Amino acid sequence: MGFLPSGFVKVNGERFTDLAVxxxxxxxxxxxxxxxxxxxxxxxxxMTAAIFLLIPRTATLGAVIYFPIILNILVLSWAVRFEGSFLSAPLIVLANLYLLCWDYHKLKFIFPWEQRDVYLN
Known part of the structure; x- marks a missing residue:
């Protein structure tokens, strides 16, 4: 749900924060x-990731879309030593990783180490 308001602000073209430059x-x-x-x-x-995460049928796709976004926020927060999300961003990344691990059986076909049974005729 947290990505809905922040995404909406960006879609409307408004500044996300009042932090000084x-x-x-x-x-x-x-x-x-x-x-x-x-x-x-x-x-x-x-907003797409947030909506997909709220719908059980599309939650896996939402977690896949959400991961690079929240990982970027984490790296940026640490890079500029931003205290506003210094703790919350790592926790959200861990929660997203949990969701991805939960749905690993749906995602494992994209990993090269997964063996597939291929029958050639």
């Missing part, structure tokens, strides 16, 4: 906001 995270988010369509596309993907 002298703060490293504020500077990054201001630059991201100025990219235009890229900022909007991130918002669309955040």
């Amino acid at each position: 002298c703060h490293p995270m504020g500077h990054y988010l201001e630059a991201l906001h100025r990219t235009g369509y890229y900022y909007t596309s991130i918002g669309i993907m955040q």
Whole structure:
């Protein structure tokens, strides 16, 4: 649910935060906001992941879409030493990894180490 409001703000073209541009995270988010369509596309993907995660039938796809987004937030938070998500981002990444592991049986066909029975005639 947390990605719905943040994605909606981006789709509407509004700034995500009121952090000053002298703060490293504020500077990054201001630059991201100025990219235009890229900022909007991130918002669309955040909202798509959130909606997919809320629907049981599409939750696996939602977790797959959500993972690179939240991993990027984690790396960015650590890189700029942003205290606002210093604890929450790693916990959300762990929760997402749990979801991906829970649905491993649905995803294992994409991994090269999984053996497939192939019968050639």
